[in-house]
Amino acid sequence: MIHCQPTALPGVVVVEASVHRDDRGFFLELFHAESFAEAGLPSTFAQSNHSxxxxxxxxxLHYQLEQPQGKLVRPLSGCIFDVVVDVRRSSPHFGQWVGVTLDAGDGRAVYVPPGFAHGFLVQSDVADLWYQCTTTYHHASDRSLVWNDPDIAIAWPLHGQVPLLSAKDASAPTIRTATVYP
Structure with a gap:
C-alpha cells in the first residue's frame, strides 16, 4: 500500500510505501502497479536505472525535452536531498522548486513528471539511487540546468562545501538561457 503526498509543484508527488521492520531488517514494496494506477501515477515504466x-x-538538474521522461526516484542506500524544478515556461510555477530528503529504508520516493528538471545531492558517504523511467533515455533529448542558478535559488544543504559535479552539470545553462518546455 502506498500513500501519496502532494508537493507545492502540481504533479510532483512524494510516494510513501509501508515499511515492515523487525529484528532482521525491513521489507517494502518498491513498486506496485495497481496501487500506482489507483493513485493516478504511471503504472508501467520503460527503463530502470541505478546510480x-x-x-x-x-x-x-536534468530533463528530457523531445522525449520527456517521468521518473520515480528512490534511494536504495544512503541519503539524498532530492530536487525538482518546473521547467514549463507556460506554468504558473515555472522556475519554482521543491526539495525532499530521502533516506534508504524510509519507504519514500519522489515521482518527477515530464516537464520538470531533477537533481540530487548525496548527504551520506555513498548513495545508490533507483530510477524507474516512463520512457527510454534519448540522448538527443537530454537537457540540463546549472545547479546554482540564482533565478531558481535552490537551498542545497551544502554547509559551505563545494559539490562534486560532472563537467556537463558544471557548465549547464541557466533557466533564462536554456531550452525549456513551452
Missing part, C-alpha cells in the same frame, strides 16, 4: 554516488556529489 551510485559519493558524499557531496550533486547530479542534475
Amino acid at each position: 551510485r554516488s559519493v558524499r557531496g556529489t550533486l547530479r542534475g
Whole structure:
C-alpha cells in the first residue's frame, strides 16, 4: 500500500510505501502497479536505472525535452536531498522548486513528471539511487540546468562545501538561457 503526498509543484508527488521492520531488517514494496494506477501515477515504466554516488556529489538538474521522461526516484542506500524544478515556461510555477530528503529504508520516493528538471545531492558517504523511467533515455533529448542558478535559488544543504559535479552539470545553462518546455 502506498500513500501519496502532494508537493507545492502540481504533479510532483512524494510516494510513501509501508515499511515492515523487525529484528532482521525491513521489507517494502518498491513498486506496485495497481496501487500506482489507483493513485493516478504511471503504472508501467520503460527503463530502470541505478546510480551510485559519493558524499557531496550533486547530479542534475536534468530533463528530457523531445522525449520527456517521468521518473520515480528512490534511494536504495544512503541519503539524498532530492530536487525538482518546473521547467514549463507556460506554468504558473515555472522556475519554482521543491526539495525532499530521502533516506534508504524510509519507504519514500519522489515521482518527477515530464516537464520538470531533477537533481540530487548525496548527504551520506555513498548513495545508490533507483530510477524507474516512463520512457527510454534519448540522448538527443537530454537537457540540463546549472545547479546554482540564482533565478531558481535552490537551498542545497551544502554547509559551505563545494559539490562534486560532472563537467556537463558544471557548465549547464541557466533557466533564462536554456531550452525549456513551452
